[in-house]
Amino acid sequence: MEIMMDTHYYVFIHRPDPNWLAGKPIAEQPLAGHFRYMSHLQSRQKLVLERLFFLFVLTILFNAACNLRGPISPSSSSPTPTVEQAVVAAVSAKFESDFYASRDDCIQAVAEETTNWCRFPLASELTYQPEWEQLFPNTLFYLVDIGLWRSEEDTLPGHQQEETHRFVAAWQAEEVYMVQGFGELLDANAISVTDANRELVAQSFALMSIPAYLGGGVRFLEWSAIEPVSGRHKYNYYLKGWTEIWGCQFTWLYVFTDQWLPVVTRTPINACASGDYVENYKYFGLADEGILVSPHAYLEDFYFNR
Structure with a gap:
């Protein structure tokens, strides 16, 4: 067993x-x-x-x-765009029509009479201003160049068929803010206007409103409260500044209310070619008889709702 x-x-x-x-x-x-x-x-x-x-x-x-x-991406995926590319794309999206992906596409569209004029992206450049860094420490500011191409019929005498226009774009939390969105930029940073920061707010806006002149220095000359008077708006503050590019003098008129800035008016240029200035034709046109045309030579109002 x-x-x-x-x-x-x-x-x-x-x-x-x-x-x-x-x-x-x-x-x-x-x-x-x-x-x-x-x-x-x-x-x-x-x-x-x-x-x-x-x-x-x-x-x-x-x-x-x-x-x-860092995280490994599949080789077949498209590369992540740089911040500069994202800013240019966001600014381009602000133009609702007649915007093309490249200069060649734009010129071809005009040649084929698809449009009489069009815009196309050029480049962007990170820029710094002490006023911006102090008021918006979490925001990056870029100078964005956008090209413009016209048909010969739409090109006025003395003007160029191709122009370059410059814009200021504030980039924060994957959002872009241009000068028309200055109020939204204040809100995004939870900034209310007070006696302590009112002048800084005024200067920061002023810089965003003259991008063609930011290739050189900007010096603020005068800041003061004024008595509101009946007229275009009841302005209660004004700011004067001088630009190193072309030596131009600007005046900005502000309507400040309780903790907010609802209206700003940038007046036409007071005078140019003053002081120790620098000539720069890149963002400027020439009218008849060779007179320099500034992109900011006209009066413009800006409104900010809250």
Whole structure:
């Protein structure tokens, strides 16, 4: 009975190699097969443990590499646009029609008489002004150049068929704010107008409203409260400034109410070619008889609702 039980145990656990069992006593065969099976099992367990340990170490090294490189993107995905490209795209989107992806596309559209004129993106450049950095520490400011191409029929005498217009774009939290959205920019930064920051708010707006002149310095000359009078608006503050580009003098008129700025008017240029100025024709046109035309030579109102 004992021999039958051992034989049964042997048959169930291990199927011995006939060559290895040849010549062995029957009583030794089950025990020898068992020992060989156990040795083989331990060897397999050791191999499995070694492979698991290798995978564990490999996983640690892989995670460490990912942390150093950042998230890995599939090679087939399109590259992430730079901030400058995102700003240009956001500014381009502000123009609802007649805007083309490139200068060549724009010129072709005019040549095919699809449109009489069109715009196209050129470039953007990060810019700094002390007033902006003080009032909007979490905002980046860019000078964005947009090209304009006209048909020959729509090009006035003395003007160029191709022009470059410059804009100021404030970039914050994936949103772009231009001068017309100055009130929204104040709201985005939870800024209320107070006696302490009123002049800084006025200067920050003034700089955003004259992008063509920001290639040089801007010096503010005079800031004062005035008595509201009946007229275009009941202005209660004014600011005067001088630009190094072309030596022009500007005046801004403000209507400040309780903690807000609802209206600003930038008046036409008072005078140019004053002081130690620098000539720069890039963002300016020439009218008849070679008279310089400033993009900010006209009066303009800005309204900000809250």
